[in-house]
Amino acid sequence: MRDIFNLALLASTIRTATPLILAALGGLFSERSGVINIALEGKMLAGAFTAAAVTYAADTKLGMGNASPWVGLVAAVGASVFIAAIYAVACIRFQADQVVSGAAINILMLGMPGFLSGAFFLSSGSTPQLPKDHLLPQSPIIIAVVIGLLVTLSWYVVYRTPFGLRLRSVGEKPEAADAAGVSVNKIRYSGVLLAGVLAGLGGAYLSIGQSSLFTRNMTSGRGFIALAALIFGKWRPVPTMLACLLFGFTEAISIQMQGAVKLPSGEDIPVQFIQMVPYVLTIIVLAGFIGTSRPPKALGIPYRKEK
């Protein structure tokens, strides 16, 4: 392998893993509370589009300069939380099937950015290019620190706070949690909305951090990779982060190699096989070949209070 393991690759891995880690942590809060989140993809798209569109508007229309990406970031979180709220109401209040509603959100958000950008930017699919100095910080060190803090915080919240205890109990045994006086639905709402916050951040980082505009279907499956990482990391914060780094690494390699990776023996590994790695690993780990990956017990089951 002609020196593929270098600093540039490490930096690139951190950059590609960042949106995955953010979305996967979001998925963790939602799924630990018992709500499946295949809608991460849709929420990331909402965040990515809103971030780029609002940053552009803040920059050109309001002249906010360097502050504009932060305005975009806040708006992205708002949009993603709004989508998460629709999802939460459908799944928790109306007890809709979580996978079906999630699929609906994903399809909706595949169309919505194009629908809006067609009207506001007269281009179906992408937002205008942003100037390079009006983006979120790019330095891998800053990003690594922020991500490290977020993962630590998530770990602390999930395992060391009363809220985390309730979150986990609601996802495992909602009846018991309910009997102990915990409002199952309230905790689940918080879980799903937190997923909205984090997936929105992840999406925003894609469009105004890694890139400088939104393009059609820009997440291209990253929400599902995040979901895969969550399963691969067995629904625990630190292993999930490591899984995201591994999956980010496969993406970084396929970007850097632009085609095929050369083995010392002179053979090529086509980029498609590298792209498959996260998905194959997830199937293997879910089948229980590498340890066991057991989802929260009440995952996907709406909770109905006994009358």
Place this chain on the structure above:
Amino acid sequence: MQKLLRQLLFPLIAVVAAFIVGGILILVIGDNPLVAYRLLLGSALSWPDGIGYTLFHATPLIFTGLAVLVGFRCGLFNIGAEGQLYIAAFATAWVGITFANLSAWALVPMCCAAAILTGAFWGAIPGVLKAKFGSHEVINTIMLNFIAVALVSYFTQYHYKIPGDPILQTAPIGWGAHIARFGKFVPGFPQRIPLNLAFLLALLCCFLVYLFLWRTKWGYEIRSTGSNPSAAEYGGISIRKQIVLAMAVSGALAGMVGINDVMGYRYRYYDGFSDNYGFTGIAVALLGRNHPVGVILAALLFAVLQHGGIYVDGFSEHVTKDIVQVLQGVIILFVATESFFKWFLSRK
């Protein structure tokens, strides 16, 4: 009759409600919903183009809708139709290229078999994983979608592309693998409209799926597994077998999209040809209330939207064809929050 009307009522409400939400969104972006909807729906009724293209677009949606339906009836959620149809379409083209010199009598059945069997195989994988290891079919079918897309893209790029072709597509299939377009036997119907025999095959499949699920022992066992697994097991039905069988049948149905696209339309495998057919199939099955007749109606509706989307893109001031996906998403959301959860809960 009254029962039928009641079955139709809720999907109609969901569709109308979605159109109202879409209309509000169109107003918000400063356009006229009535104009946009006339473009979206009005183009579908013209003869021959409107009707021809609508039926052509409906063909893959009927296949994927049936695929999702068979899964649902067994209590399984097949989000993997997209991957199953890609793998199957590539296999269809592979047979059509490799045995290009055979006559149609041999090649058409061989290509069809390739589509059906490969789809069934790819669908059976998550079935086996669920039956043997208990891993959730939703996750596995999502993962297998990505694996399928990468796999066929690899084979197309490295092994079956004509060298120098800038488009990611295979060499053409042999003449013997072509199936007739409607223009060949419907007088006055132009050959350029790609509506082909696969549409009739799709209708036949609706009938066959009905017979299979409601008139055979296997179908009965699949439905029992879906509606009440523990009772089914108590009654001596092997749930594991039903899961694998249902997923294989589901995959085979999704795979038949390859017959439409490769043998009746493009005459080659074109990478990325599917316009979200697998995911739209979920909407088709749900809106069609998991019944073959409903699937035909829902597929027609989504086909009308898909065809109309092109006109909206071209002729409306602000609205783009993305409105079609927005409407689809809202329709599924409405269906999910009302009728679906009743049915889904009653199966447990």
